[in-house]
Amino acid sequence: MLGIDVGGTGSRAALEPLDAPFGNDRRLLEGGRVAVASAGSTVLDVAAALVEATTREWPDVAITAIGVGATGLASLVSAPDAAIGRFRAAPDAPVPVALAVDALTAHLGALGGQAGAVVAVGTGAIALGTDLDAVWRRVGGWGHLWDDRGSGVWVGIEALKAAIRTHDGVTTDAAALLSAAESRFGPAPTWPGELLTRADRAGVIAGLAREVAALAADGDAAASAIMRTAGTEVASTLVAALDPELPRRASWTGGMFGAAGAYRDAFEAEFARLAPGADLHAPLGTPLDGAVRLARLIAAGDVPAQHPPFVWR
Incomplete structure (x- = not known):
């Protein structure tokens, strides 16, 4: 097969x-x-x-x-x-x-193959609650322009937004994010031409999530805030896929869960808050x-x- x-x-x-x-x-x-x-x-x-x-x-x-x-x-x-x-x-x-x-x-x-809900978070983010028969509940996965909450591309975009504010002098808290983004994509003024014109821009921007996770692990406040928010967004997506007709069983998968610390902690805490009594299983x-x-x-x-x-x- x-x-x-x-x-x-x-x-x-x-x-x-x-x-x-x-x-x-x-x-x-x-x-x-x-x-x-x-x-x-x-x-x-x-x-x-x-x-x-x-x-x-x-x-x-x-x-x-x-x-x-x-x-x-x-x-x-x-x-x-x-x-x-x-x-x-x-x-x-x-x-x-x-x-x-x-x-x-x-x-x-x-x-x-068990019934329940799973959230998949890599470049994008989507959750599915199903019993593979009568219940099919999709949440998220509608694209990086207005959805994919908590995904790699979402984290990358949030980091770029914070970085450009610091570049423009609006804030001062994202200097590390600005440095990481410029190391990956070049000087900030070139980002529109370098990123917006690419057909694979979602995957390219998602690559920045690795640097954001590393900065969060080192204690950078701006990066940590992005990763915490990402974790809570993913938890809310997963809980929304727990259809009432399904067992209260859930799991996760995808590369973003390799980011421990703030991301995973926020994800698990928000899931427990939103779905008390539901079972959150490590992926098989x-x-x-x-x-x-x-x-x-x-x-x-x-x-x-x-x-x-x-x-x-």
């Missing part, structure tokens, strides 16, 4: 045998970054390129099922169902395929694990029925 995870800053494929225990004998490939322009997202191109790269890398392997989890699939791709044939034709023989929003594969990875696996689980479900005939805008078959 082939599982593919396409996020805002990169993509990965995992190939593993159906008859082996989950995660065993896994082969991995890295793919490209998604771009978003007037024609929409290139997410399907990135995923299809990974399928083709897999068949080139391991031509002797027969792919029996493909599970794809992809960012922006529901909002930036006009007809995901029309693209399924593209993936079926990619291997040597037609195989069953499921395309899913990244929130679903994140859910499958973090909760291992990653979104790529979830894509492989989706492929396994397809191969076994247990995949959820087509349920746009979450999964297409």
